Amino acid sequence: MTMVYEDLAVALFRILETGDPELAAQVVAPDNHNREAAVAPAACSIPGPAGTLASGAWLRSAFSDLRFPVLGVARNDHQVWLRLRMRGRHTGPFVRFRDGALDQAIPPTGRDVDFEQVHLLDIRDGQVVRHEALRDDLTMLGQLGVFPPTPAVALRMAAWKVSGRAARAADRVTALAAEAAGLAPTHRTAAHRRA
Template identity: 35%
Template sequence: MDGTRVSRTASDLVVRSIHAMATGERADFDLLYAPSAVDRENVLQPPPSRVPGPAGFWATAQWLRTAFADLRYDIHHVIADGDMVAVNSTMNGTHASAIAFYTPDGGVDAVFPPTGRSFAMAQSHWFRVQDDRIVEHWATRDDLGTAKQLAWIPPTPLYLIKMARAKRRVARLG
């Protein structure tokens, strides 16, 4: 197979994986991710998303979909070189439900109650592909810009109280 075909196949696979985060079914993740696939961006995510392979990526999708209604990704650029694929994208949605972030040991760090606000988050994703499946993922995101769009910062005193209550609820649920 020539390099162009391999790169195009890898690019298509990666674009499908990004869209699957918003709308894919569980079975899609088994086709997209290798059993040992690693997400290098999951340290703040819920513990179920920290496992390798399709199950971890599926858990990440569920975490995002629960918090953000109308979740979708706009793909702007895709570049492939060998087994690496880079994607410039925007994640869009509405903050419709609480989202919890976790400590490295799995404890609840912060919970942001729903604001009902829409956002557009600039993101760059990097994937390594082997044998027609994703084996590794990294990302950079505009978290600060998104936090401003969602009115997480600067927080109002009332929102800080809501955050504290939400954190207690999530911590109790485990």
Template identity: 40%
Template sequence: MSTTPHPTAQAGDIAVRSIQIMADGERSDFDALIHPEARNLEDVVGPPGGRTRGPAAFYATAQWLRTAFEGLSYEIHHVVADGNLVAVNSTMKGRHVAPFVTYAVDGSVDTVFPPTGRTFAATQSHWFRIEDGLVVEHWANRDDLGQAKELGWVPPTPAYLFRMARAKSHAKKNSRAKKM
């Protein structure tokens, strides 16, 4: 009997670890798991730094999430691998402690959700393509509406809408200041 892990099992382990480092990984962990040309197909509302390719983009996305959500963690429920394609069913958990900024296609600030202090547990399915022991592609299906309801973003109260407008104005000012 061989002691070498099956390539499909290795792909599953790589996919799971690449999810876990979003919550707790150092930049070197991303360099070790993410291909230099890897693409995160979920980068449509994330920070401009997360819209490029490779470990730096994935790390920028992790920093974005960690800034807004204290205690960020992922509970892994199921992992299914077929060759180099891996699906991971998980629950992302955390507490909303800082503004969560989403960005428009051009990289400008789109929406800002001021911190609510609430916790959430949102189900997600992540899909990965693994090549030569590295993540080369990621996409996901998430329960964003469920998460928004748990965090009190939906339906927004008039007071929360006011806080959102103030937070967006502040984030836009900070964004312009960083570009100068």
């Protein structure tokens, strides 16, 4: 079955919401490149469906009820632009990485996130081959109480770092992403060593 470009774009975000490997194989090209994986666990940078499945596992580990309602779609002969919102409840640690190592672990706040994003997808032969985005991450961090930091969230983040919980959360989410990508589990990660 060949999907129209707009359906492919929407389906990519259904994969992130659900972790559906069959849909990932249909929608995501084997050489797909996700430019946005730079702040995610290493498995999210793997080309193709595996990296997309890893990205979904990473996001779902932090945000329950993850949804991406679409606000608008535009396209040309080989690209789709998608304007959408990311919505969910922050019920697990949201771990961000830099150069493959732990950068920041935000302990669960129980707060809802709802912020806008614009995604650009390159399409070739009926599959997504490249993804990049403009996200309003400052709004998301504000909704989580991280920017500007509320005293309670800042104290919890510091306590997590000092106690090693941040490193353990990074190890856990790294393992979840690797498992979703179909990789063998790894032992201690660079995230744990740098924390």
